[in-house]
Amino acid sequence: EIVLTQSPGTLSLSPGERATLSCRASQSVTSSYLAWYQQKPGQAPRLLIYGASSRATGIPDRFSGSGSGTDFTLTISRVEPEDFAVYYCQQYGSSPPIFTFGPGTKVDIK
Amino acid sequence: EVQLLESGGGLVQPGGSLRLSCAASGFSFSSYAMNWVRQAPGKGLEWVSGISGSGRNTYYGDSLKGRFTISRDNSKNTLYLQMNSLRAEDTALYYCAKEVWGIYSGRYFDYWGQGTLVTVSS
Numbered sequence: 162e163i164v165l166t167q168s169p170g171t172l173s174l175s176p177g178e179r180a181t182l183s184c185r186a187s188q189s190v191t192s193s194y195l196a197w198y199q200q201k202p203g204q205a206p207r208l209l210i211y212g213a214s215s216r217a218t219g220i221p222d223r224f225s226g227s228g229s230g231t232d233f234t235l236t237i238s239r240v241e242p243e244d245f246a247v248y249y250c251q252q253y254g255s256s257p258p259i260f261t262f263g264p265g266t267k268v269d270i271k
Numbered sequence: 272e273v274q275l276l277e278s279g280g281g282l283v284q285p286g287g288s289l290r291l292s293c294a295a296s297g298f299s300f301s302s303y304a305m306n307w308v309r310q311a312p313g314k315g316l317e318w319v320s321g322i323s324g325s326g327r328n329t330y331y332g333d334s335l336k337g338r339f340t341i342s343r344d345n346s347k348n349t350l351y352l353q354m355n356s357l358r359a360e361d362t363a364l365y366y367c368a369k370e371v372w373g374i375y376s377g378r379y380f381d382y383w384g385q386g387t388l389v390t391v392s393s
Binding site (some may be wrong): 257 | 305306308321330332333371375378380383
């Protein structure tokens with residue numbers, strides 16, 4: 162079973178700064194099966210990125226995803242006040258067919 | 272507009288049972304796999320179970336050890352999760368999520384409900 166590790170655990174930034182969030186897998190992940198979600202307090206998770214680099218409908222272009230193999234990155238080019246939240250990466254493995262989430266990275270206000 | 276509305280959560284004693292429901296609307300329910308994802312208080316997301324659009328194929332997380340059963344009624348556009356032998360560690364907000372699959376886009380959850388809270392305590 163693939164284990165996802167996210168770093169850092171918490172990222173403290175000021176609005177306008179660049180955010181770089183890392184998701185590392187214990188073994189190679191098919192890029193198309195890597196997604197990112199944003200969760201704000203009291204809300205359900207929201208899909209940001211699928212297929213490692215494709216933005217979901219309605220997601221601003223300041224959000225971008227990249228990576229392959231075992232290392233994936235979510236970048237927020239300029240953090241807006243509404244971007245302070247927890248971000249989770251997720252992968253799908255077909256053998257066995259399960260979904261796995263990373264532990265999350267919290268982006269908070271510096 | 273896609274809507275997912277969970278219900279059935281509540282307070283249950285250890286060893287008890289509960290059935291969660293998720294009423295779906297705004298899309299062709301039987302065409303999509305559906306999943307349950309839970310989140311313990313203050314913790315991260317944990318995938319619980321998934322079911323194919325037809326209901327023929329079901330999948331479970333390792334931690335469940337046969338205690339949970341996922342099912343669906345496509346005539347009612349409703350997803351279910353039967354939870355038996357509940358433990359304190361099953362206490363969580365349970366979300367239903369619509370799964371999308373594509374050869375190039377992968378597998379992911381594009382819509383989530385707001386969740387239903389299950390509390391296991393004596």
